[in-house]
Amino acid sequence: MQSKWYSNLTIVAMTILFCGLIFAQSMKTTIEEIMDNPGRFESESVEIEGVVDQWIKGSTTTTSHYLLKGNYGGIIKVTTLQEPKIGPRFKVTGICFIEAASRTPFISEQNRTELDQPTENTVIIEKEKSNSGLFIALILLLVGLLAFLVYYQTKMKKAQPSTHAPTTFGEPVSKQGPGEGPPETVKIRKDFSTVKIHTAPKTMKLIPGELTIISGDDKGKSFKIAGYPTPEGSVVTIGSEDVTGDRAFAHIKLFDPQRTVSRKQAHIIDRDRKLYIKNISKVNFTEVNGKVLGPEEEIELTPDAHIRMGYLELKYTR
Structure with a gap:
């Protein structure tokens, strides 16, 4: 019974861990995360998605770049030599750097892919919220299953009759079986003083x-x-x-x-x-x-x- 109990717990724990890993893998780095904590991503390769909001051609003192707008309103500068289309949604891969003077992060573009997804941020945000809601519902379901297993095992343990008496010497030779009645109450003999x-x-x-x-x-x-x-x-x-x-x-x-x-x-x-x-x-x-x-x-x-x-x-x- 105890080994089955631990087996059930292991299955539930592994399921929760597996779902968590899948969810974590599905969560891409967002522009807002980079803007909020640029030091975490400095000199790291990142993959972000967003809509090209503005193209700024470089000069003798500046580098050509465009502004990429994220799902939640965050905007980050992406340096590139190729002018992008204004409006479509892109998946951009590059290295994150931080400008020395302003401590503002920017991405040095390595690859850019136009996506076929809708460009309306509202639709994308609602879809991500829906995915998060499904994940939370799955976690609650698994927690409920775990609580049921705990309740069931506790109930079964209470219902299982004890088959031997406790001892400090080890396992007793004789055991009281089910149906033999409660143990007898022993009494102190009163006729001795020493x-x-x-x-x-x-x-x-x-x-x-x-x-x-x-x-x-x-x-x-x-x-x-x-x-x-x-x-x-x-x-x-x-x-x-x-x-x-x-x-x-x-x-x-x-x-x-x-x-x-x-x-x-x-x-x-x-x-x-x-x-x-x-x-x-x-x-x-x-x-x-x-x-x-x-x-x-x-x-x-x-x-x-x-x-x-x-x-x-x-x-x-x-």
Whole structure:
């Protein structure tokens, strides 16, 4: 769907660009443009159209030239050795120069072609206005088409159901399909004071065994917890950070006023029918049966294993 969306945008953009290039090519340099900004065209070859308004024969001190009148009333001097007809419309090609004293532009004629178009400026102006109007109408049509594509794609995106839940671990192993109903609301368990855990949704599998707190105010209390499905296995995160959202049920928050536990302390991983604990922290230690785990080091959790993180001690039973 997304690739089709970008393809449609590309087609519209290329169409607008193509039409713009065609229109730009069709717009010849006008006499008025040269008169308004002569420096832009100085020493450049230009092609202009207009009606010969007056012929002035040269003398010993001046060059023969004629005055060419543009569609919008602008008049420019064109130097030449060949006298033109007065009245007809011509297409003139030449080099644009600027007189040093008056800073007035003039054209040194290289080629002149009489045109078969009407000589009435009004007719020509109206024709150019009509062409400009058609181009503006085309642009508005393309903009409208682009707006429709944006609306259509947005509507289709909203109508498309989501097929997976967000995760910070990567793509989840299990997905909730259409028609399975809304996700269950997890609740915070109120019977603990040193840890914060949530009830697990019924659709989530509990990790084998249970954890028992063997130190602090919650000493002797046990709990089961579900892991969050990831490519690494079902994962339970442990640390002092507060996790909300779809991973809250798979997190054990440790209340640590002495700051002996990191925000991301450890992971318990249910993988291949075995349970592992992995130390994540690079500052605070995770200890299993007296063995201190290094950063990113993991060890299998066996029945009756003792886990210590800061002040908190847990016992895993199965």
